[in-house]
Amino acid sequence: MSKHKGSLSERSISIWALTWPIMIEMTLQFMLGTADTIQVSRISDDAVAVVGIANQFFNAVIVLFSLVCSGAGILIAQKLGANKQMEARQIGVMSVTITAALGIIISILLASCTDLFITMLNVPVEIRHLAHTYMSMVGGGMIITALNLSFSTAVRNTGDTRSPMLIAVGMNILHILMNYAFIFGAFGFPQWGLYGVGISMLIARGVAMLFQIRLFTHAFGERIRLAEFFKFNSQLLKEVVKLGWPLSMNGASWTFSQLTIYAIIATMGAEELATRTYMNTIESFAFLFGWSLAMGVQIRISYLYGARRYREAYYDAFKVVGWGIVIVIVNTVLMLLFRHQLLSLFTDDQHIIDTAMTLLWLNLILQPGKMLNMALGQSLNAIGDSRNVMLYSLPIMWITAVGLSYVLAAPLGYGLLGIYAGMILDEYLRGAVSTYRWRLHRRKKFASAFDGSSKAGSDGSQASTVSI
Numbered sequence: 001m002s003k004h005k006g007s008l009s010e011r012s013i014s015i016w017a018l019t020w021p022i023m024i025e026m027t028l029q030f031m032l033g034t035a036d037t038i039q040v041s042r043i044s045d046d047a048v049a050v051v052g053i054a055n056q057f058f059n060a061v062i063v064l065f066s067l068v069c070s071g072a073g074i075l076i077a078q079k080l081g082a083n084k085q086m087e088a089r090q091i092g093v094m095s096v097t098i099t100a101a102l103g104i105i106i107s108i109l110l111a112s113c114t115d116l117f118i119t120m121l122n123v124p125v126e127i128r129h130l131a132h133t134y135m136s137m138v139g140g141g142m143i144i145t146a147l148n149l150s151f152s153t154a155v156r157n158t159g160d161t162r163s164p165m166l167i168a169v170g171m172n173i174l175h176i177l178m179n180y181a182f183i184f185g186a187f188g189f190p191q192w193g194l195y196g197v198g199i200s201m202l203i204a205r206g207v208a209m210l211f212q213i214r215l216f217t218h219a220f221g222e223r224i225r226l227a228e229f230f231k232f233n234s235q236l237l238k239e240v241v242k243l244g245w246p247l248s249m250n251g252a253s254w255t256f257s258q259l260t261i262y263a264i265i266a267t268m269g270a271e272e273l274a275t276r277t278y279m280n281t282i283e284s285f286a287f288l289f290g291w292s293l294a295m296g297v298q299i300r301i302s303y304l305y306g307a308r309r310y311r312e313a314y315y316d317a318f319k320v321v322g323w324g325i326v327i328v329i330v331n332t333v334l335m336l337l338f339r340h341q342l343l344s345l346f347t348d349d350q351h352i353i354d355t356a357m358t359l360l361w362l363n364l365i366l367q368p369g370k371m372l373n374m375a376l377g378q379s380l381n382a383i384g385d386s387r388n389v390m391l392y393s394l395p396i397m398w399i400t401a402v403g404l405s406y407v408l409a410a411p412l413g414y415g416l417l418g419i420y421a422g423m424i425l426d427e428y429l430r431g432a433v434s435t436y437r438w439r440l441h442r443r444k445k446f447a448s449a450f451d452g453s454s455k456a457g458s459d460g461s462q463a464s465t466v467s468i
Contacts, residue, residue, distance in 0.1 A: 015297055015320065016296075018159065018161050018295075018297075018299050018300055019161075021161040021164075022161050023292040024165055025164070025165035025168050025169060026289075028169045039176070040183075040197060043194055045270065045349060045352070046126070046274075047130060047193070048278070048346075049273040049274045051134065051197070051277065052262070052273060052274070052276065053121055053123060053131070053263075054135050054138065056255075056258055056259045057259055058138060058142070058145075059259075060255040061142060063251040063254075064248070066149075066247060066251050066252075068094075068095045068098045068150070068240060068244055069095055069099060069244075070248065070381075071240045071243035071245075071386075072150075072153065072154065073095075073156065073157040074298070074382055075088075075236075075240055075243060075302075076088045076091055076158060077158075077159075077299050077302035078302045078303070078305060080157075080159075080306065081302065081305065081307040082307065088220065089220035089221070090228075090233050091240060092154040092216070092219070093224060093231075094233070094236065095150055095154060096147070096151065096229065097230070099146050099147065100143070100147055103142055103143035103144075103145070103147060104143050107139070107141065107142040107143045111136055111139055111140035114139065117135065118135065121262070121266065122263045122267055123266060124270050124273075126270065133195050133198065134197065138202070141201075144205045148205060151164075151209075151213065151215065152167070154216060154219065155219045156299065157302070158220065159299070163215050164215070167212060167215065170207075171204045171205065174204045174207060178196075178199070178203060179197055181196075181200075182196025182200050183197060243386055246387040246390040247390075250386065250389055253390075253394045253397055253398070257401050257402050261401065261402060261419060264409060264410065267410075268416075272415065272416060274352060275355050275416060276416065276419075278346045278347065278356060281346075282343075282360070283366075283367075285335055286332045286335055286363055287328050287367055288331075289328070289331060290324040290327055290370070293327070294374040296320075297320040297375060297379060298381060299382075300313075300316060301313045301316060301378075301379050301383065305382060305383045309449075310446040310448065310449035311446070313379075313382075313383070314438075314442060314449070314450075317379035320375045321376065324375055325368045325371050327371075328367040328370070329367065332364050335360065336363075355416055359420055362417075362421075362424065365424050366420065366423060369424060369428040370427045372427075372432075372435065373427050373428075373431035373434060376431065377393075377431075377434050380441075383441065389434070392430070392433045392437075396429045400425045401422050401425075404426075405418060405419045405421070405422030405423065406422075
């Protein structure tokens with residue numbers, strides 16, 4: 001197998017080789033994101049509430065870009081697994097072009113219609129002026145976010161998870177330093193508060209984009225030329241859309257369900273909104289290693305599926321589930337052991353602290369279900385089963401994560417406890433169906449690897465068991 005740039009090597013597709021850079025990136029991003037939240041909390045709890053609901057909204061917007069990016073990423077790994085380097089290159093270039101066009105349209109829309117979106121999100125009246133400041137700035141720069149996502153997704157799926165890690169870490173460090181300067185007026189800068197947070201984010205993402213451009217143009221062997229961005233292969237584009245639209249719908253559904261939950265919480269008041277924002281930051285520590293494993297196994301299984309090494313692909317998914325559950329439980333226990341110290345970093349509001357303490361214990365139930373759902377859901381997407389994942393995920397999300405959460409939280413009066421109960425049931429239901437679906441493929445797509453008629457890889461050699 002070729003080991004030049006633009007082609008995955010056997011060593012580079014091991015789960016560990018793919019996952020450790022993602023783990024480091026997400027760990028540092030979590031630490032820097034926590035520092036970001038702490039810095040914003042020094043402005044006020046209202047500012048934290050604004051950033052929390054605004055970022056959920058922006059996450060929903062970013063999902064629109066995944067229509068192209070997610071499908072393209074999986075197909076890049078599949079094509080490289082099938083030794084079709086030129087097709088992988090064409091898919092990567094097309095994904096950037098289309099995502100850029102979407103990014104320009106969305107940036108204009110968000111910058112010009114900020115008040116409309118603030119009203120739709122039920123943002124409490126007392127913090128709407130802060131929300132307008134932050135959302136108009138960050139939303140107007142969504143084109144930069146779109147390009148960064150497209151570049152990094154394509155590069156990661158060539159097997160190079162290390163370079164996007166370094167860029168993302170540098171971007172976050174720069175953001176934190178500029179936050180310090182712009183929020184508190186350090187180094188001679190004006191004291192801009194939440195306005196400064198928005199400026200800091202735009203500059204940091206813009207600098208990262210310059211490095212991402214350089215990385216992407218050299219990711220597929222010979223340097224990508226400008227003219228290539230204006231060429232389209234209709235057949236490959238059809239493949240990207242066929243795989244990408246269910247991924248996008250599923251991702252959009254999850255993000256909009258979370259946004260709806262935030263809107264429900266917003267009706268409870270700014271304190272509850274701030275509590276959920278703090279919890280979202282703290283919980284990231286519990287599942288970030290598990291999510292890294294899920295991202296790594298998706299790249300690996302996409303490659304193995306393209307190479308027709310089905311037996312390895314099948315067992316790797318369960319291997320990651322097992323390791324992931326152990327990891328998220330350990331992380332959750334650590335989070336509980338240091339819960340007092342963690343919460344004191346963010347706020348001294350006793351109501352927020354008391355509520356968050358209770359919610360932290362529920363993560364012992366929530367996080368294993370989230371890991372099961374993430375690992376097997378990503379594995380199913382990797383083999384092109386994204387449409388069926390979408391078909392069962394959407395109704396479960398909206399009936400349980402949103403519908404049940406609302407009933408428990410509002411009419412029955414359980415508040416944030418009710419929200420968490422709905423979220424927990426949602427993760428386990430989707431995880432259970434994903435497990436059934438993955439096992440079903442042993443008798444369908446992977447049948448030749450288990451029925452004794454063929455246990456060989458595409459090159460005729462015996463399929464081996466590859467360790468993490």
